[in-house]
Amino acid sequence: MLLGSLQRPLQPPPDGLDLWPDPFEWSNYTAVARFMPLARLLLNSLLLVVVAVPVTVVVTSMAGLAIVTARGRARRWLVGISVLMLLIPAAALWVPRVVLLRGLGLADTPLTVALLALAGTTPFYVLLFALAYSRIPASLLEAATLEGLSPYAVWRQVALPLARPAVVAVAALSGLFYWSTFMDPLTLVSSPANWPVALGLRSLSEMEAALYPIYLAAAVIVTAPALVAFCIGQRSFFSAVERG
Template sequence: MLSVVFLAPLAVMALGSLQRPLQPPPDGLDLWPDPAEWANYAAVPRFMPVGRLLVNSLLLVVVAVPVTVVVTSMAGLAIAMARGRARRWLIGVSVLMLLVPAAALWVPRVVLLRGVGLADTPFTVALLALAGTTPFYVLLFALACSRIPTSLLEAATLEGLSPVAVWWRVALPLARPAVVAVAALSGLFYWSTFMDPLTLVSSPANWPVALGLRSLSEMEAALYPIYLAAAVVVTAPALIAFGIGQRSFFSSVERS
């Protein structure tokens, strides 16, 4: 029942995308427009280069998600293997970084990336993955790795495995639910984010699709069906990816 409530905006978006443009809004909730204006989807490329923006977002996700998983899983394993005061200190620093407002980092990021010449590229936003995207993912992996028996990690070390080998051959397979969860969450983040590209990417040719959709929100109200059609096009890949990731998450939980 709660899912129906949260899915209602998606249904309204899909139905609104089939309304006829340049017409007064319907009186009440129009469950199915008659006739349905499927041509709104064909009109979307006239208002935004949706194909190029989708490719930009896809490249961003393909690059940023694996980097996020690698960085956060390594950091989480390091926290789980730390002992005593060092472990408490690392957790405290992660929580403190999580409490820093995102808006406080916008200006420093712009200054830093422009200073090293990495601003305004299709992969600029993906550089955030080098910092793990968010400390929440690090804490999630730390919790998952802390459930691995310490004796198993110590035995792997005594057998001569390097820290990287312990991470790759022991920690990652046993923390697969966390891997799937972080991959799904970070994928949705990089697909839907527009504030980071808005501050870091100035060239429209390098925008991800979410920022391109944001630029259409200033259309006049009579053209909103086309805007909603663009929103459906942008939202559909994320919903499909989330559905696949959700099934993989529950299957990995059952196996573990």
């Protein structure tokens, strides 16, 4: 992708394999802004991630604690429902989401996709937190309750600090999801000015083959922040594991 982004556009196909650009066409990166409003779309995606990731972490961590602190049959039912919801194909939810959000007047805004975080984004994150909380001694949670702590205080002061690796993992995974998703914005956001950058990048994929170096330059720009965030998240995850 990087080498392809440095090829000269509007050139005939090479004879044979031509991977190394000669010369490097750095102007492809500045040309991206002529084909898509790059700065605005990057800002939309950044706003989406900043809002959706904390909401996802809060909702899924609370739901995971509710599963772990449930008793007997209720706990099994909650786990079963979460697994069942995880098995539902994403395509089956597209139409109901569009109908619901349009009915509420919440469609076609830069933060429309962030509303998915109110449902935890995916049940997988809930199960991930439930697994992390299940490793906390039940007596510790019960002792916190006996000391008079409310369920919210138990979550914030006891459970969440002891599940730092899960917090980092869910934050990193949800951040990458909201940065790279384009199917949800494609169905929920119709105005190009409100698109996240991944959807704008998808629109460039329809360019003619001779302009593909510019498309690949846009792909490098979009991928770089996600790659940096993943590396930071990976390092934070292992640091949290070591501290835990």
